[in-house]
Amino acid sequence: MTIKPGVYNINNNHNDYAMMMYGNEEAGTPLTCIDGTNSQTQFNVKETGQGTNRYTIGSDKFKYNVGADPKNLTANPHPFTTPEEFEWSIEPAGTDLYKIHIPNSDHYWFLPDGPSQTHIKIEGSQGRPAEVWRMTWVRDN
Numbered sequence: 001m002t003i004k005p006g007v008y009n010i011n012n013n014h015n016d017y018a019m020m021m022y023g024n025e026e027a028g029t030p031l032t033c034i035d036g037t038n039s040q041t042q043f044n045v046k047e048t049g050q051g052t053n054r055y056t057i058g059s060d061k062f063k064y065n066v067g068a069d070p071k072n073l074t075a076n077p078h079p080f081t082t083p084e085e086f087e088w089s090i091e092p093a094g095t096d097l098y099k100i101h102i103p104n105s106d107h108y109w110f111l112p113d114g115p116s117q118t119h120i121k122i123e124g125s126q127g128r129p130a131e132v133w134r135m136t137w138v139r140d141n
Contacts, residue, residue: 014130030078
């Protein structure tokens with residue numbers, strides 16, 4: 001089942017770390033995940049074309065979108081803050097569970113094991129539990 005556009009909390013399903021964006025970040029700052037859900041950034045997921053399975057992910061509060069540099073993943077293998085719109089594919093992986101990747105590419109979000117403030121990486125899919133993200137619906141956008 002495809003994801004419904006709306007506002008979501010996004011957590012890594014492997015360790016429950018919450019995906020965060022902060023107001024003092026500059027464009028190009030890699031996204032991090034923190035331990036616990038006491039402080040959670042809510043992300044606006046918008047469909048870019050009906051039935052395309054492509055979406056933008058951003059924060060209305062912080063005025064940034066989540067982007068990537070698909071031509072330079074070796075030097076910058078992270079989703080990062082950007083004022084530009086960037087399309088992501090969001091594939092179902094279970095109830096409220098999804099895999100997020102660059103469209104038409106084997107470059108998926110992955111959260112390596114680590115402490116709070118670990119950066120999300122973009123890597124080829126290897127079927128790891130840390131490639132799966134729980135997206136909890138908060139409200140319509």
